[in-house]
């Protein structure tokens with residue numbers, strides 16, 4: 058039984074491969090990578106896999122039974138790229154695809170949701186058995202803001218008092234590995250999020266406590282936050298997208314209290330305090 062993982066060189070993919078290696082012989086694991094040299098360090102079979110090169114994908118999926126399709130990081134190109142992967146999986150006879158989507162994708166106002174919803178629909182129409190992991194935010198998304206906030210004394214955002222049910226990448230990686238190893242998950246849709254939700258005000262308090270420096274949360278309109286991000290050097294499109302995601306957070310779009318993630322991994326999800334500690338040490 059061969060399991061292949063896309064985005065294997067990414068931060069989530071690397072953790073998933075490490076997790077799978079504890080339970081599956083490396084001969085049965087395939088790291089699918091755009092950068093095959095980087096994937097060499099993973100210690101599994103490596104096959105070339107650039108989503109934007111449809112002509113190479115089916116060959117790299119030969120003999121693969123189960124495919125973890127980790128969503129592409131190229132926002133705006135993702136649906137076309139995922140379509141290429143799903144078409145190649147059909148051609149190669151992949152039996153089961155597990156896809157990493159977005160928390161509450163069909164109802165979400167996050168600008169990221171559209172490409173995930175379209176991918177989920179394509180999977181439903183593909184005729185291939187599939188499982189959807191609708192992942193919430195990673196705690197690690199906040200690392201650079203945590204570090205900047207200590208220097209500034211304020212944590213900027215436009216998320217209001219919206220609660221975020223984030224978890225660590227390791228938590229999501231363990232869930233993905235658990236799911237792809239057990240066929241009982243075929244056909245399921247999981248809303249995966251952290252056990253304990255927090256606001257950016259609460260995150261700021263945690264930063265203050267751990268750093269010993271007063272950090273207060275400065276909430277502002279979306280456009281003002283986007284301007285701050287642009288001023289910090291982010292490209293305009295990305296800055297506006299991030300500020301927009303905060304507005305979605307303020308509406309509760311990243312809150313989930315179902316605890317499906319901790320149920321899957323069989324332990325509580327990691328607290329954000331651990332990520333704050335790691336961020337402050339860097």
Ligand SMILES: NC(=O)c1ccc[n+]([C@@H]2O[C@H](COP(=O)([O-])OP(=O)(O)OC[C@H]3O[C@@H](n4cnc5c(N)ncnc54)[C@H](OP(=O)(O)O)[C@@H]3O)[C@@H](O)[C@H]2O)c1
Pocket residue numbers: 063064065066067068069070090091092095106107108109127128129130131138157192193194195198
């Ligand atoms: N839940 C969240 O909070 C959150 C946050 C950020 C991202 N995400 C989503 O979750 C995914 C995994 O997260 P992550 O932290 O592991 O992201 P990441 O570290 O940026 O990794 C992205 C992976 O996608 C690969 N990739 C990008 N474009 C590709 C292409 N054209 N062909 C083949 N591979 C391609 C990258 O390959 P290279 O090594 O060659 O670049 C890398 O392996 C992301 O891609 C994104 O869709 C979720």
